[in-house]
């Protein structure tokens with residue numbers, strides 16, 4: 001029953017929705033990460049956002065109470081720069097459609113950032129920066145249209161800002177894609193170069209990918225064969241997890257980063273494991289039934305995953321949630337639901353039985369009060 005901090009040597013941590021939400025640390029993140037370090041786990045802060053160099057990301061983390069060194073930060077700009085450096089001679093000029101994060105990453109790899117298609121670039125790299133405007137996109141389009149190799153740091157559709165969702169690098173890549181009819185090579189999550197970069201820089205032997213998004217963090221972990229922990233402090237709602245196809249399913253689910261100090265047994269999610277703690281889930285004729293099998297099972301759930309009352313040992317530990325009678329912040333019920341719904345979906349996929357109807361999953365989760373992620377980045 002050793003905690004995840006002992007089972008894995010490095011946590012490859014996504015940032016937005018995991019460590020911080022906008023300008024603030026996610027609740028419990030600073031303490032949980034300090035505890036993980038104390039337990040001997042190394043940390044790598046892995047972000048698809050290419051706009052800022054590692055020094056500035058580390059400074060921001062430290063400012064919000066999460067101690068971080070620049071060499072612990074891994075960005076999609078670094079992954080993109082390495083991809084280019086492997087193809088190009090040292091000293092090659094690369095057109096940057098992006099900002100400072102990309103320029104620093106290129107220089108680190110011995111490449112020279114340039115800003116015009118007329119400066120003699122031999123490749124194009126594109127990553128998010130608030131400074132990207134039409135003139136920069138036009139330079140990128142001229143260069144990509146001429147046939148140069150084109151690497152995008154990521155294709156995230158949105159970037160979280162203090163005022164909400166704003167257009168992410170994916171939308172800016174689409175501008176050049178539409179104008180040229182070409183496709184970039186993508187470095188960031190869920191594509192393999194990002195994971196490889198994080199592995200190289202952290203020297204991980206047994207990494208645990210920790211993220212809040214199924215289609216970047218968890219899909220990327222699965223694509224590279226790494227175990228993963230989904231935390232519910234970001235964009236993923238419980239129902240998204242329960243309805244996830246195999247490529248998007250994590251190894252573990254936890255409420256927040258305090259899950260790192262819990263053992264695998266308290267966090268694992270597996271198709272077929274539909275009895276978890278007091279909870280039992282069954283998919284019967286396409287309907288999910290989620291029941292609590294204790295002597296006092298009729299007591300209504302006061303507070304689930306979606307509540308803000310997860311005090312005490314709410315990261316999935318038994319018996320720590322005050323006054324809700326569940327003792328696990330809704331996590332066991334959610335894990336049981338995943339176990340049953342995933343097994344039914346997999347069976348249906350191979351022609352045996354019926355997958356759970358999403359509406360019945362929604363209804364069962366609502367009845368168990370596990371309906372939304374407790375905190376969102378936007």
Ligand SMILES: [Mg+2]
Pocket residue numbers: 014015016017018211212213234
């Ligand atoms: Mg995230």
